[in-house]
Amino acid sequence: MKKEESTIDKLKKSLKEKGISPSIQRLKVYEYMLLHRNHPSVDMIYEGIKDEIPTLSKTTVYNILKLFIKKNLVKAITIEGNELRYDAYTKPHIHFKCIKCGNIYDFEIDDEIYNKKEIDGNKILECNIYLSGICKNCLKNNKNLI
Amino acid sequence: MKKEESTIDKLKKSLKEKGISPSIQRLKVYEYMLLHRNHPSVDMIYEGIKDEIPTLSKTTVYNILKLFIKKNLVKAITIEGNELRYDAYTKPHIHFKCIKCGNIYDFEIDDEIYNKKEIDGNKILECNIYLSGICKNCLKNNKNLI
DNA sequence: ATCATTGCAAACACTTTGCATACGC
DNA sequence: GCGTATGCAAAGTGTTTGCAATGAT
Numbered sequence: 613m614k615k616e617e618s619t620i621d622k623l624k625k626s627l628k629e630k631g632i633s634p635s636i637q638r639l640k641v642y643e644y645m646l647l648h649r650n651h652p653s654v655d656m657i658y659e660g661i662k663d664e665i666p667t668l669s670k671t672t673v674y675n676i677l678k679l680f681i682k683k684n685l686v687k688a689i690t691i692e693g694n695e696l697r698y699d700a701y702t703k704p705h706i707h708f709k710c711i712k713c714g715n716i717y718d719f720e721i722d723d724e725i726y727n728k729k730e731i732d733g734n735k736i737l738e739c740n741i742y743l744s745g746i747c748k749n750c751l752k753n754n755k756n757l758i
Numbered sequence: 759m760k761k762e763e764s765t766i767d768k769l770k771k772s773l774k775e776k777g778i779s780p781s782i783q784r785l786k787v788y789e790y791m792l793l794h795r796n797h798p799s800v801d802m803i804y805e806g807i808k809d810e811i812p813t814l815s816k817t818t819v820y821n822i823l824k825l826f827i828k829k830n831l832v833k834a835i836t837i838e839g840n841e842l843r844y845d846a847y848t849k850p851h852i853h854f855k856c857i858k859c860g861n862i863y864d865f866e867i868d869d870e871i872y873n874k875k876e877i878d879g880n881k882i883l884e885c886n887i888y889l890s891g892i893c894k895n896c897l898k899n900n901k902n903l904i
Numbered sequence: 905a906t907c908a909t910t911g912c913a914a915a916c917a918c919t920t921t922g923c924a925t926a927c928g929c
Numbered sequence: 930g931c932g933t934a935t936g937c938a939a940a941g942t943g944t945t946t947g948c949a950a951t952g953a954t
Contacts, residue, residue, distance in 0.1 A: 633928090635935085637935075654919085668936085670919090670936090671935080671938095675935080675936095676934095678920095695918085708877060711883070725871070733894035734854055736889050736890075737857070737891040737892070738889065738890045739887070741885070741886070741887050741888075743885050744884045746880065747880045748880050781909065781910085799943090813911075814910090814911085815910070816943095817910080817913095818911060820944070821909080821910080
């Protein structure tokens with residue numbers, strides 16, 4: 613019990629440091645993102661914590677994520693199509709999405725392109741690399757994939 | 759007149775080669791995409807050709823793009839947020855989106871990551887690189903940007 | 905005549921907005 | 930008690946679906 617309290621206290625501290633007052637909703641969203649590093653959608657977050665906060669509304673999750681983005685706590689990423697996904701920001705990494713199982717995996721590679729500051733006179737502020745293919749689990753379980 | 763006819767005929771031929779029967783709507787969508795290589799959204803395409811085909815419906819543009827994607831004539835790309843953009847397929851290139859003017863520019867760079875076939879045992883089928891920043895035009899016209 | 909294509913209207917999914925209520929200091 | 934955070938309901942946006950009308954061969 614003591615241990616769990618201190619975990620929550622750590623989260624509270626992180627939020628405060630970023631200038632975010634730590635409501636229970638905000639704490640739970642943040643906790644969810646740190647525990648589930650699979651680039652959840654708003655829906656996944658909502659479904660994941662609504663049992664702990666029965667009055668939770670999806671609007672609140674939207675609000676919280678917007679705030680987190682503004683405060684640089686998380687990043688919105690666009691993996692595919694029209695689903696927005698969110699990523700608790702740590703360091704630059706590339707995303708690999710398996711077209712078979714839909715999971716998204718992170719890889720920290722140090723590609724040369726990350727160091728580019730400009731391209732042909734255009735100022736680069738951000739770089740996103742997104743790979744898709746078949747993850748090793750799906751390759752293993754399903755030999756007849758290409 | 760003769761010249762224009764031959765252009766249209768070329769487009770017709772391209773579509774036929776891909777197994778697409780060349781209706782006027784399909785021709786115009788394809789022509790638009792070849793003329794405007796700025797990764798148009800459905801809306802941009804619709805607005806761009808609706809004057810030439812007054813009865814055109816947005817549904818038809820959606821249908822046509824879905825067909826083109828299935829036939830590998832164009833690619834759907836996810837540049838940002840919730841807008842789907844389309845790209846007449848040629849060769850692998852990276853996208854640069856200007857956060858100021860919203861334009862998307864292509865660059866053909868030969869980054870090492872394109873040659874990777876697998877990463878940590880996962881099979882790579884596709885690689886998308888998307889940069890954002892401020893394009894040289896906006897830099898020039900607006901000195902007080904960061 | 906038959907089959908494919910088009911295009912309207914309605915349904916859908918995701919996100920944002922307006923506003924009243926509830927909460928924390 | 931005051932200012933902020935929450936959450937419902939409604940509106941907005943982008944896309945898909947159902948289906949009847951149209952067009953081509």
